[in-house]
Amino acid sequence: MDSSDQKRDRVLKAALACRVELMAYARSLIGNYSAADDVVQEAMLVVTRKYDQFEEGTSMLAWCRSIVRIEVLRLRQRQQRDTSLVRRLLDDSIGAAFDEYQSVAQSDDSESWREALERCLQRVSEQGRRVLDARFVDDLGYPQIGEQVGMSLEAVRKSLFRVKKQVRACVESSMRGAE
């Protein structure tokens, strides 16, 4: 394997390791899980094609984020959606926040985190799990979740944030215990 192939493999591997972080960034720009997933896939294809433009030693995550940002704009062009001034301002603010604070988890941490999350989700009550699934899997709004699970809008909000807090506390506790 020549050095070009080696670089391509290194770059793609490193880019794939950033996928969850890139999904978080794409979702925060688009506000839609499926579209964000699509955008990140597009970005990975661009990475595969343009790996030689990556300057090794610089931040892979930052490079990939810039590709994701372009893919988000491409998506909006395809959808022929005008971007409002407020939306542009918010995009800039989000970009700055991610530039400042986002980093990639170590792969071991990422895997431990995932296993802990799966374990903690199994402890959630049936009602809580229904609310989580409605919000995270079906992308339903609070009123629709209320109709589906027979709860008031306020009860849905409280339940959603209570369960999220419980799960987060459980995961963090597991991660601390594993250290």
Place this chain on the structure above:
Amino acid sequence: MTTNDDWEELIDRHMRGELTESEMERLAERLDSDPAARQAFVEESLWDTRMAEVLRGGDDDGAAEQFLSTTASNLDLQKSTNTVLRLMLAAAVAVIVVLSVGLYQQQAQAERRIAEIQSNSPEIKPEPSIAKIIGLSGSLIWTGDRGKIQRELVVGTELSGGTVEGVAPDSWFELQFNDGSTVMISGTSMLTFADAGQKVLRLKDGSLTASVEPQPVGKPMLVHTHTALLKVLGTQFEVKAGLTSTALNVSEGKVRVKRLSDNGEVDVPAKHRLIAEADNELIAVNVPDSVSAWKSELHHKRGGYGEWQPATDNRPASLKAIPLKPPQAPHVTLYLAGLPVDRSNAAPVVVQPDSRFVVRGRLRSDARVHFGIRVSNPNGEFAGMFRGDLDGLQPLSKLNDDGHFEEVYDLKDFTVDPSVIDRKDELASKPDGLILNGVWAFTHTGRPSGLEIHEIELIPPPNKSTALE
């Protein structure tokens, strides 16, 4: 629900595209103003995404591997040897949260995308330029529509919109739209601009001067601030925006101002000014006569570039110099404090020949205190920047027993600031008779100098101390 819950809910709804425009604006403002909020936002978005991935059952390793293999094959990755690819894929599968089954099922769609890339279709159609840079100096950051951040801007660059931020008191930036209208920001200001048939600007903070050509019927230039919306058909004006107020000076034409707190509207004609605050009367008044004396009022007004410290029993209010790396010399760290000279709240301050500037403050030890000013023409157009420190030969400021100093800068000694020397033919050669917009002082000692500004004063010659006609 608590405030924290509200914040979490805002992020939760944002991640699902449920926010209204006003909620988006609130989110942007909070992110811009609060580092802790930025950090929390990034963390929360990652939590939310991890939860979503696990709940959606994104653990189908086989599907992911299959998808990656398919992608690799289509992109002719196989020649990089199957062994390495397998290793790479195995490692990737181990560390990533897995791609959705849906994407596997949408293989045909992925292939279309690959074909699109392989056919070298253009990445993005370049957005048309709406304006070009016609002047700039000092530290500036431009963020384009595509999130590209650029610090090395040059005159003549064409822009398709975005946000420009002046990050130092000596920063200024002048932009000309395709129809000839010009806008200029100076000092620590932040402006977002767009033109999709109608010019839309947002002055988040700082000072903007504009000279606007007649705009299309029904599509006035819009200038948003925190507290007001300005509608401009064709005119010259200057606006200063802060969190709680917007101050407008109109030189020519007419500007309609809408106060956001109560939707009150008023037209501001030429040679009039108006301050839009939540609790004042929305009324345009004549621009007052100019004055030739000015004194900073740090004891009751914070702002400017530096760390403001309130007065105590033992010491006056001050503005402490903070580090600044000039873009033209990034290896240098200056310690700088700067103040805007607000002409909107009071009469414009005219710099008379033979005036003197006096800077009073504290230093940790003897140091050269360099001093500069920014001036404009009476219509608000940028006129130049000048240095009063004898072109680098400024003597060391001597301290008294309390560490205080007082330095005098005679106007006759002022020279063109090096940052605008390349435009000296277009700008004023002396500040005499021009409107004072901003002042700053700095040290260049290679380490923190402890520079604190207590007061800056413009003292006119003895026979020019009264208001001018």
